[in-house]
Amino acid sequence: MTDRGVMSYFLGMEINQTDHGIFISQNKYAEEILRKFKMENCKPTEVPLGVNEKLSKEYGGGKANEGTYRRLIGNLLYLTSTRPDLMFTMSLLSRFMHSPSDIHFKTAKRVLSIFSWNSRKQEVVSQSIAEAEYIVTAAAANQAIWLRKFLCDLFQIRL
Template structure:
C-alpha cells in the first residue's frame, strides 16, 4: 500500500481492496475527514484510470498556460525548439521583462512533470533567466506554441508489465555555445512504463565525447541505484539494466 500526504490532502492506493477499506476505516475513526473516492485530479495532474492501466496528463494546466501567456490565437509549432538555431547569451540583444520570462519558465518546468518531451528545450531556456533577451523569449514562446498543439499528450501506465528496471542515457559534446558544456539526458522504465526522466547541463566541461558520455552514464547509474533501492525497500527489488 502507498500513502502520500500533501498538506491536508491524502492520496492512497493499494492492489488490495481489503487494505484500502481498512485504511479508510482507521483514518475516519481517528480524524474528521472526507473521502472523495477514486483519484481524478491532484496538484494539476489529471488521472484517468481504466481496466488496463491509467493515463496521467496535465491537459487542463497546459490549456491555462497557453491562455495566460496570450498565445491561444497563435499558430502551433511542430517542435518545441529549432533543430538548426542554438540559443546563445546574446549580449547585444534586446532586453525583455525578466519577471515575465521567469514566469514562463516556471510554468513550463511544472509541465515537465508529465511531459518528458519538453525537458531539454525548457532546460536550455531556463539557463538565461538572469538576463533574458528577445531571442530567448521567442524560444520560450515557441515551446508554448508547441504545447498548444500537443495539449492532448499524456503518459500511459499499463497494468500488464514487469518489474524490470531499465535506464537509457546519452549526452551531446560541448553543445552549450556559451561555455561549451555538454548536456546529459536520461529516461528510466519500470517494465514498459517510463517512470522518470531528466535533462541537465553537466557541471564541468568535457574534453571529449567519451568523457561527456561517461559523465552522463554516471548520473544514470546513480539514478538507477536509488530507484532499485526504493523498489527493494517496497519488496519489489530488481536488477537494473543499461
C-alpha cells in the same frame, strides 16, 4: 483523513484510472498557460527548438521582462512531468533566467505553442465518413511513428 473517491484532478494533472492503467495528462493546465500568456490562437508547432538553433547569453536584440520570462519558464518546467520530451529545451532556456533577451522569450513561447495543437480546428473538411476515418487513421499512424522513433531514441534501440 477523508476518502473523496477516485482522484480525477490533482495539482494541475488530470488523472484517468481505468482497468488498463492510470493515465496522467496536463491538458487543462497547458490551456491555462496558453490563456495566461495570451497565446490561445498561436500557430502550433511540433518541435520545441528549431533545427541547429543555438542560444547564448550574448544574443542580440532587446532585453525581455525577467519576471514574465521566469513565470513562463516555471510553468513550462512543471509541464515536463508529463512531457519529458521538453526537458532538454527547458533546461537550456532556464540558463538565461538572470538576463533573458527577446530571442530567449520567443523561443520559450515557441515551446508553449506545442500545446496549442489541442485546441485547433481540423484543417481538412471531409466529404464522407470514409474520408474522415482515413484522415484520422493517417494522423494516428503519424503519431505512432513519431512515438516509436522517440522511444527508440530514448532507450537507444536500433530499428
